[in-house]
Amino acid sequence: MKTSFPQAKRIPVATLSWLASAAMAAAQETPPGDVERGNQFFQTSCALCHSDALGAGNTVVIKQGPTLVGVFGRQAGTSPHFAFTPSLRDSGLAWNTETLHSYLANPAAAVPGTTMSVTTPDAGDRADVIAYLATLTVPAGIDLDKLPTVTGPDPDDWQRAEPGDHHYITVADLPAPFATPSAGNFPTVVARPANTNPSVPEGFAVKLFASGLSNPRIVRVARNGDIFVSETGQNRIRILRANDGADTPLLNQVFAQGLDRPFGTAFYPAGDDPRWLYIALNNSVVRIPYRNGDLTASAAPQVVVPRLSDTAGGHTTRDIVFSQDGTRLFISVGSSSNVGEQMGTRTPAQIAAWEAERGLGAAWGNEANRANILVTDPEGSQPLRTYATGIRNPVGLAVHPTAGDLWVSTNERDGLGDNLVPDYVTRVREGGFYGWPWYYMGNFEDPRRAGARPDLAGRAIVPDVLEQAHSASLQMTFYTANNGVAAFPAQYHGDGFVALHGSWNRATRTGYKVVRIPLNNGVPTGRYDDFLTGFVTSNRNVWGRPVGVAVAHDGALLVTEDANGTIWRVAWTSPAAPPVLSASISEEGGQRYLVVTVTRSSPTPVWTVEISTDLMTWAAGPAMVTVSETPTQLVLRDAAPIQGVTPRFVRLRGPAQ
Numbered sequence: 001m002k003t004s005f006p007q008a009k010r011i012p013v014a015t016l017s018w019l020a021s022a023a024m025a026a027a028q029e030t031p032p033g034d035v036e037r038g039n040q041f042f043q044t045s046c047a048l049c050h051s052d053a054l055g056a057g058n059t060v061v062i063k064q065g066p067t068l069v070g071v072f073g074r075q076a077g078t079s080p081h082f083a084f085t086p087s088l089r090d091s092g093l094a095w096n097t098e099t100l101h102s103y104l105a106n107p108a109a110a111v112p113g114t115t116m117s118v119t120t121p122d123a124g125d126r127a128d129v130i131a132y133l134a135t136l137t138v139p140a141g142i143d144l145d146k147l148p149t150v151t152g153p154d155p156d157d158w159q160r161a162e163p164g165d166h167h168y169i170t171v172a173d174l175p176a177p178f179a180t181p182s183a184g185n186f187p188t189v190v191a192r193p194a195n196t197n198p199s200v201p202e203g204f205a206v207k208l209f210a211s212g213l214s215n216p217r218i219v220r221v222a223r224n225g226d227i228f229v230s231e232t233g234q235n236r237i238r239i240l241r242a243n244d245g246a247d248t249p250l251l252n253q254v255f256a257q258g259l260d261r262p263f264g265t266a267f268y269p270a271g272d273d274p275r276w277l278y279i280a281l282n283n284s285v286v287r288i289p290y291r292n293g294d295l296t297a298s299a300a301p302q303v304v305v306p307r308l309s310d311t312a313g314g315h316t317t318r319d320i321v322f323s324q325d326g327t328r329l330f331i332s333v334g335s336s337s338n339v340g341e342q343m344g345t346r347t348p349a350q351i352a353a354w355e356a357e358r359g360l361g362a363a364w365g366n367e368a369n370r371a372n373i374l375v376t377d378p379e380g381s382q383p384l385r386t387y388a389t390g391i392r393n394p395v396g397l398a399v400h401p402t403a404g405d406l407w408v409s410t411n412e413r414d415g416l417g418d419n420l421v422p423d424y425v426t427r428v429r430e431g432g433f434y435g436w437p438w439y440y441m442g443n444f445e446d447p448r449r450a451g452a453r454p455d456l457a458g459r460a461i462v463p464d465v466l467e468q469a470h471s472a473s474l475q476m477t478f479y480t481a482n483n484g485v486a487a488f489p490a491q492y493h494g495d496g497f498v499a500l501h502g503s504w505n506r507a508t509r510t511g512y513k514v515v516r517i518p519l520n521n522g523v524p525t526g527r528y529d530d531f532l533t534g535f536v537t538s539n540r541n542v543w544g545r546p547v548g549v550a551v552a553h554d555g556a557l558l559v560t561e562d563a564n565g566t567i568w569r570v571a572w573t574s575p576a577a578p579p580v581l582s583a584s585i586s587e588e589g590g591q592r593y594l595v596v597t598v599t600r601s602s603p604t605p606v607w608t609v610e611i612s613t614d615l616m617t618w619a620a621g622p623a624m625v626t627v628s629e630t631p632t633q634l635v636l637r638d639a640a641p642i643q644g645v646t647p648r649f650v651r652l653r654g655p656a657q
Helices: 020-027 035-045 097-105 123-133 348-358
Strands: 009-012 148-151 166-168 204-210 216-221 227-231 236-241 251-257 265-268 276-280 285-289 302-305 320-322 329-333 372-376 385-388 393-399 406-411 423-427 465-467 473-478 496-500 513-517 527-532 546-551 557-561 566-572 580-588 591-599 610-613 617-619 624-629 633-638 649-653
Touching: 035 123, 097 123, 216 265, 216 473, 216 557, 216 566, 227 546, 265 320, 276 320, 320 393, 329 393, 372 393, 393 496, 406 473, 423 473, 423 496, 465 527, 473 546, 496 546, 496 557, 513 546, 527 566
Parallel strands: 216 546, 393 473
Antiparallel strands: 009 148, 166 527, 166 649, 204 566, 216 227, 227 236, 236 251, 265 276, 276 285, 285 302, 320 329, 329 372, 372 385, 393 406, 406 423, 423 465, 473 496, 496 513, 513 527, 546 557, 557 566, 580 591, 591 633, 610 617, 610 649, 624 633
């Protein structure tokens, strides 16, 4: 069995060339505002996504958004190295004081259709940061070189994603930092190709449920079946109502608006008679009186938690969930930066005092109360305290319906190469430290923070399920439907589903799918399976970016995606349960072997099975040893031991017959 990945190749991408005229245009306009304050605001609120300087050798520094070097005087959406939305490219805007004020105040209002959702509501902050942006000029005569990227056969790229693939990533398989360059492979959002739907496993059907939404993000379903979607960029919550089994909603309208970037929602108390809809805003938590069937907010929001942290820039999504017994409200707060670049340093004595109050590994400075999960009571009467630390961007929260464990879906850090650092989903230990910004995946020290916290070596928790780096793991949910016209087979009950928004910091695109997290009595195995795929059309173009997942009243799985503003509905339609593939690594005589088990519901005397991994494909035969065989179950073991790299995914070609 082949045991090494193909070597990546370095290739150039499009040339970026800015002429001196852009710098001259910027110099002609000096907006009011304080440049130094603007610099400080930029570093704490904007630097996570945008660069403000050229890199070594006059190269463009690529982050999640376009560079802002030379922004003044430039036509909006014209930088050739960034994939802007058509709405921004076609806006006709030229960036100056007036247009930047309008755009930063409310991007969605200034340019409907933009994917920029972060607002800067304070006019003084806008004036200051615009004054700073005016100083970011390109030196006259600069012609920037082509940017390098990396491509090649890749077990985790979009072309190999197929429903049913099993993925395993372990810390033993992680590459060294900077094994590949830090890529800037931003997606271009295109319209959904005609007659194209995502792909789902055999036995399922997927249909477009709703379209025309604006920046749909988190989705959650009320006990009566009403569907609540956060349209974060429009500062509102939308409600949809549909009959069980229906492919489209009967009703689709705004439930509440005028909110500050709403994201996570939760109904309280749990059960058949909720009284409140809780909403996580950018830097606070509010609640609205709610009774089953309400179609619009009956009163103004009440503030539950007035302030989550002293800074609100960077990662701005907040999710909320209640503990199983309803006594605790958990709140996720992402970092303001990639790896705490603006935190500063503290003495060991200062750190000890800080951690005594905030928890092991708690960040400070502009990262205080960031990269954490916080907890209070449902009334917000107890002071916020830290539940877990070192979780860079804990976008999605969920509580397992039977085990009661708190789970988190996390975006890890960027800039260390294509396959670092894995995103993850995991059970969250109270008081646990998960590494950020000093360590990752246990005891791997981030080289950009080398030597800063030797006292934390070996103290970071390894997450339960590692996902391909840069997948952008967002909302997660657990499958709880026992019945319903669209209910999944019993083998899915209690499993997790996670939306992967998709990569930008990886040369070969990955993510852009929904994955399943199989659990054994609430305990993860370390594996995740591709479930809903097909949103990518090329290594440049995508037509869907999954964000939210929720189980509908009839048992269907609902998926929001914010590229084209749609909701998809996945239903089980087959009368027979699908074959089940499970894989594991066994230890025999000091060697590791891949073991594959295939189970089917209907017995038949003949098995025809083909197994594929990212390393090779084979049919049951000389390359596989039959461990056991019955009419309903076949257990195979690879004839050769694993040498070096563990297979990253296992696929059943079939069905098994």
